[in-house]
Amino acid sequence: MGFDVDEDILQDFMIEASEILEQLSEQLVTLEQQPDDKDLLNAIFRGFHTVKGGAGFLSLTALVDTCHKAENVFDILRNGQRQVTPELMDVILRALDTVNVMFAEIQNREEPTPAEPDLLAALEGYCRPETEDEAVEDSLTEVTAAAPAEPGLAGLDDSQYQQMLTELGPESKASTSAAASDSDSDDITDDEFEALLDQLHGAGKHGGAPEVAAPESEPTALDDDLIDDLEFENLLDELHGSGKGPTVTASASSEPAPAPKAEPAPAPAPAPATSAAKAADKAPAKATTHSAPADTSVRVDTKILDNIMNMVGELVLVRNRLLSLDANHENEDISKTVANLDAVTGDLQGAVMKTRMQPIKKVFGRFPRVVRDIARTMKKEINLEMVGEDTDLDKNLVEALADPLVHLVRNSCDHGIEMPEEREAAGKPRAGVIRLTASQEGDHILLGIEDDGAGMDAQKLKEIAMSRGILDADAAARMTNNEAYNLIFAPGFSTKVEITDVSGRGVGMDVVKTGITSVNGSIHIDSEKGVGTKLQIKVPLTLAILPTLMVLVGKQTFALPLTNVDEIFHLDLTRTSMVDGQLTVVVRNHAIPLFYLQDWLLKGEPRARQQQGHVVIVAVGNQQVGFVVDGLIGQEEVVIKPLDQLLHGTPGMAGATITSDGGIALILDLAGLIKAYARRYV
Structure with a gap:
């Protein structure tokens, strides 16, 4: 475990990995809809590669293994040797869930739990081209068919085998020795091993036998574009341990970089995902034309920001007091000073509030995965649209709204969107649409969740409420449709007959109401049977x-x-x-x-x-x-x-x-x- 490293290094890894894992969750769902997007495939590959590299530096072997196999799958995908399928995405998303669990354990300074063997085996299966799947199946079929043809020696132990050879005589021993010699021929000789290293590193540059010129009729592999990225990564993993390859130093020539010395450089960062030759060609030009961007950010504990916000709040109270006193005096100089203080306090308040702001995308980012998983589970077709993801909201509000919004989205998937066959019969497209919106209006944020599903039946809601004792007949008769829609927020109310993993226990919408009212928010429902449902949430911009x-x-x-x-x-x-x-x-x-x-x-x-x-x-x-x-x-x-x-x-x-x-x-x-x-x- 690598928790004995510098705390700043560990924090940097966790911050970077957290952002990458959030992006991967969105990118993977998008990839299923755009399987031919090469840029997206490369971005996902780089994401797993970066997390693997940081985990390798911290010796987090379990995390390295899972990320490495996922990375290999995407190397196969981006090279066009496999196609993106729902089954493959199920495995990759499960791998991402496993990585997230490991990451949570690392945040708690716990040893990450290794991935389940069946998951690693599934990833390993997708690490080879699709053409090899058929070849493996064919070879297994041939082995199975040929196995019964040689029943002879299967049940003999060593002593029985030697006794049989003695009875057969010296001829059988000679033939057995020859056969043994043939079976050993699979092991390469020293000369063949040296030749293999020469192909990988260049003749005589691996610390073995001296360089021998290759015959002109047999050019070495170095005459080509060297080895590809994945082979280079695997070679470094074999030489230095997974994720611990030394940083390649670019040279001015186009020759391949020499192998690392016996004492590697102390920098334990993972090797870059480019070949040695390409790094040697490109690095000098970049060094002369670009300088590293200055770091303009700083990490600050949220408690410090909260303290600053409290002090600004006190300043606001003092300003209010001065404004009240100024109203009772007619001193022009004091009035100007108080007006300036009012303006500066307002600007300071706004600036400090911005430090606490986060885009609503922090919450919206999890919904593509939620919708995708529910659609797969319930065999529905659902498209998710998101508008206004960059709308800023107080950090505390972002955290407080996360669970209520998840409940609402799950509810739209389960209760709102119909099955594809039902939608077709009603003259709708097979795929339903859920639309999430966010916008700022004055000092409030408006959040919308809209679907084009079945809508709500006000009369049915009233009947359910009466059957459960929530409502009496007289009150139900006077109740408007909009008031009936609000019955879904009553504790224990559910329209589901059967309890499923998605809904049916009658706790979701009650939690939604409690969560929203706890942050001084309100929620409004509008629905039309057969057309769809729209919910609008109104919350303050900040709680401070x-x-x-x-x-x-x-x-x-x-x-x-x-x-x-x-x-x-x-x-x-x-x-x-x-x-x-x-x-x-x-x-x-x-x-x-x-x-x-x-x-x-x-x-x-x-x-x-x-x-x-x-x-x-x-x-x-x-x-x-x-x-x-x-x-x-x-x-x-x-x-x-x-x-x-x-x-x-x-x-x-x-x-x-x-x-x-x-x-x-x-x-x-x-x-x-x-x-x-x-x-x-x-």
């Missing part, structure tokens, strides 16, 4: 600094996450009514449940419900709810501070913040608040 609506309830200030606020209007009691014992307000002919926040937040201060105030309509998951508040302060960016340990577990409280006037406001967790006090609306 939260835009809020500051409101008054009594004399206390509370902050509502702005991402949940849909609209605000003045309280009008003439627009309220009681429905099933619940106070509601009618907005554009739609009844929305109405709650007085004072009943939940000011329990120790009994007071009559106010006749004047404002109604704040918020979106909680997929449900709209109205909150009655006493006053509106305005929009404000806040930094979430954790609650004291004594307040942990308080229903509906996400944290606290310092307001622009220096006071303290509690930040409301709207989903938790309604779950605690109005369960029927969650």
Whole structure:
């Protein structure tokens, strides 16, 4: 194991290998759709080769073996000696999964578990040209057919064999000796071995017998284009151990590079994937025309970035306080200074946020493999389209959205896209389409998952909900189609009759809702039976600094996450009514449940419900709810501070913040608040 090397070297390997393995997952799925793409074949070959080289330097033998065999398969593919088939891709993807498992073990500083023998054997089988497959089968057939023709000596041990020779006499011994001599003829002699080394290294340059001129009628192999890349790699592996070949030093002449000396150079990097002659020809020209690019990146621990972000958050609070104080003064110089501070703070906030940003491709990149595997398992034909992969998102959000998005994509593959025969019967193309989109709108990110599958049947969803006690008949009759679609987020709800590896346990969509609401996001469903389903997820751009609506309830200030606020209007009691014992307000002919926040937040201060105030309509998951508040302060960016340990577990409280006037406001967790006090609306 190579964990005793310098930690920086190990970290460099893990960072580089991690990026390569992510790319390989996408490239392999793309290759199955574009099997004749030579550039893609070469890129995959280089990916396995690079990982193998780094693993060889760290003496990670198990990883080297798997990558080396996968690399050999792609060398055969890129040379046109094999065709890409689904069966071959199954083996290669399984090899990639094995490499990923090994890589995870290495990250945990554990010895990587060797690949299973049947996988290595399958890779080995694909390492030879397709023409040899038939030859091997033919030779096995001939051996099997010829085996019964010589039954004579199969069951004799050594003593019985010698006794038989003695009884037969000296003639049999002589013939046996001759036969033994013939059987040894498969071993090459010293002269033949020297000649073989001369072909590989040049006469007399391998430390063996002195150089002997080759006859003019028999030119050596050096007159050709030397050995190819793979043979050169294999030769170095044999001479120095797998993945430990010395770096080839380019010379000015076009002659082949000499073999390494008895004391190899200390640099243990893997040998380059070019022949010695080509390296000798090209290296000098490159050295004179190009210089190595300067390293413009630096690796920083995410904890340091989080600390910087926290300090920027504190600066934002100070800025808010100064802006509030400046509004009460008429000093022009102070106003200009505060305005400059406001601009600089905004720029600094944006710059620091960029250090935490990652492209949504970090999540999208895994979906081609997910869709491909599910399609193969369920015998469906599915095409995946991805738009907006470069959209940036906070690192914490990327991690938080990974599992919910996987559930949604798997759900589209399983429940959405029909079988090819069903699609043809409905007049659709045999292959279904799943489309992933990402875009930024203001301070929010919109994610879309759309399929052209069977869509959802609102009536069927209502019947399932009633049969499982989630819904009663009266509520089902009043429910709109969009409200019925949201039933799939109820805990334990599933439309699957049979449980499979893909779905059917009723936990996936519940996890989706929980994961999205935990990052102050919302999800909306639109579907049409027989046409398809579209889901739209809305999440904030970052979790570090939260835009809020500051409101008054009594004399206390509370902050509502702005991402949940849909609209605000003045309280009008003439627009309220009681429905099933619940106070509601009618907005554009739609009844929305109405709650007085004072009943939940000011329990120790009994007071009559106010006749004047404002109604704040918020979106909680997929449900709209109205909150009655006493006053509106305005929009404000806040930094979430954790609650004291004594307040942990308080229903509906996400944290606290310092307001622009220096006071303290509690930040409301709207989903938790309604779950605690109005369960029927969650």
